[in-house]
Amino acid sequence: xxxxxxxxxxxxxxxxxxxxxxxxxxxxxxxxxxxxxxxxxxxxxxxxxxxxxxxxxxxxxxxxxxxxxxxxxxxxxxxxxxxxxxxxxxxxxxxxxxxxxxxxxxxxxxxxxxxxxxxxxxxxxxxxxxxxxxxxxxxxxxxxxxxxxxxxxxxxxxxxxxxxxxxxxxxxxxxxxxxxxxxxxxxxxxxxxxxxxxxxxxxxxxxxxxxxxxxxxxxxxxxxxxxxxxxxxxxxxxxxxxxxxxxxxxxxxxxxxxxxxxxxxxxxxxxxxxxxxxxxxxxxxxxxxxxxxxxxxxxxxxxxxxxxxxxxxxxxxxxxxxxxxxxxxxxxxxxxxxxxxxxxxxxxxxxxxxxxxxxxxxxxxx
Numbered sequence: 001x002x003x004x005x006x007x008x009x010x011x012x013x014x015x016x017x018x019x020x021x022x023x024x025x026x027x028x029x030x031x032x033x034x035x036x037x038x039x040x041x042x043x044x045x046x047x048x049x050x051x052x053x054x055x056x057x058x059x060x061x062x063x064x065x066x067x068x069x070x071x072x073x074x075x076x077x078x079x080x081x082x083x084x085x086x087x088x089x090x091x092x093x094x095x096x097x098x099x100x101x102x103x104x105x106x107x108x109x110x111x112x113x114x115x116x117x118x119x120x121x122x123x124x125x126x127x128x129x130x131x132x133x134x135x136x137x138x139x140x141x142x143x144x145x146x147x148x149x150x151x152x153x154x155x156x157x158x159x160x161x162x163x164x165x166x167x168x169x170x171x172x173x174x175x176x177x178x179x180x181x182x183x184x185x186x187x188x189x190x191x192x193x194x195x196x197x198x199x200x201x202x203x204x205x206x207x208x209x210x211x212x213x214x215x216x217x218x219x220x221x222x223x224x225x226x227x228x229x230x231x232x233x234x235x236x237x238x239x240x241x242x243x244x245x246x247x248x249x250x251x252x253x254x255x256x257x258x259x260x261x262x263x264x265x266x267x268x269x270x271x272x273x274x275x276x277x278x279x280x281x282x283x284x285x286x287x288x289x290x291x292x293x294x295x296x297x298x299x300x301x302x303x304x305x306x307x308x309x310x311x312x313x314x315x316x317x318x319x320x321x322x323x324x325x326x327x328x329x330x331x332x333x334x335x336x337x338x339x340x341x342x343x344x345x346x347x348x349x350x351x352x353x354x355x356x357x358x359x360x361x362x363x364x365x366x
Contacts, residue, residue: 120141137198179196202275238271270284293314312343318363
């Protein structure tokens with residue numbers, strides 16, 4: 001009795017080993033219907049089409065599913081997670097960068113494309129209509145055939161449409177200025193001219209009387225003077241600004257404006273010139289207004305019988321004049337300079353008199 005039960009036991013273990021080695025799991029698409037089992041009727045599973053197409057699950061024989069349930073499910077979850085992670089290879093990354101670059105180029109060139117125009121010419125009744133076309137550089141001309149056979153042929157060989165029939169079109173873009181005559185090669189008496197105007201050159205403008213970085217003592221009063229010209233037209237006006245605030249708009253020469261009572265601080269001043277085609281040009285400078293320091297002279301030193309040396313306090317950037325007198329009544333200017341430091345050194349190399357007096361004055365605004 002024990003031997004028979006033992007035989008059954010080993011036979012059962014041998015069957016399990018065969019099942020595990022030969023009946024492997026196979027990945028299939030998760031079914032959309034659940035078959036009836038143990039008295040439970042069949043029912044439709046709540047699985048979407050996307051899930052049905054992309055979700056896969058290992059289906060294992062029922063006798064093995066219960067035994068490996070605790071180990072298979074974590075493995076399946078881990079496998080699903082790995083499937084949902086998108087990896088980008090270097091080749092894909094390079095392809096994406098190329099696409100982004102081309103898109104940027106297209107958007108960057110869009111304003112240029114939108115700025116060009118196209119003029120239309122019809123070929124009808126043995127003539128070009130219109131016969132004379134005026135366009136700008138980078139504009140195009142489009143010929144449309146309303147009769148046949150005709151052609152649009154450049155007299156200088158710049159373009160050739162060939163002989164075309166009704167409904168055909170031909171377009172040519174003109175990238176340079178000039179006059180371009182054309183004709184029909186079939187009917188030479190059919191002629192026309194394309195006149196391409198040069199690109200408008202903006203005017204030039206410059207603030208001519210004040211260099212950038214000029215320094216003035218507060219309160220400052222000054223005059224801005226600008227020069228403006230236009231090579232392919234005329235200057236219509238020059239507008240002056242202090243920062244974003246308009247000071248005045250001058251239509252005729254001289255182009256100038258007065259600015260007064262500026263307190264200590266930095267100021268941006270600009271002149272904007274406009275021409276008869278609507279183009280504009282701007283020139284801007286920055287000036288500084290400072291509170292003057294009191295002039296104090298010191299460190300006097302008689303270097304020799306002809307050289308007298310001293311220092312005086314000053315604002316760097318402001319202009320000062322040094323004067324000399326032998327009797328405190330008649331003063332002679334001996335040096336005019338723009339201070340570069342505080343204090344500013346000065347040497348009189350012609351101090352030959354036995355007694356000399358010196359004084360320093362701040363020069364007014366130019």
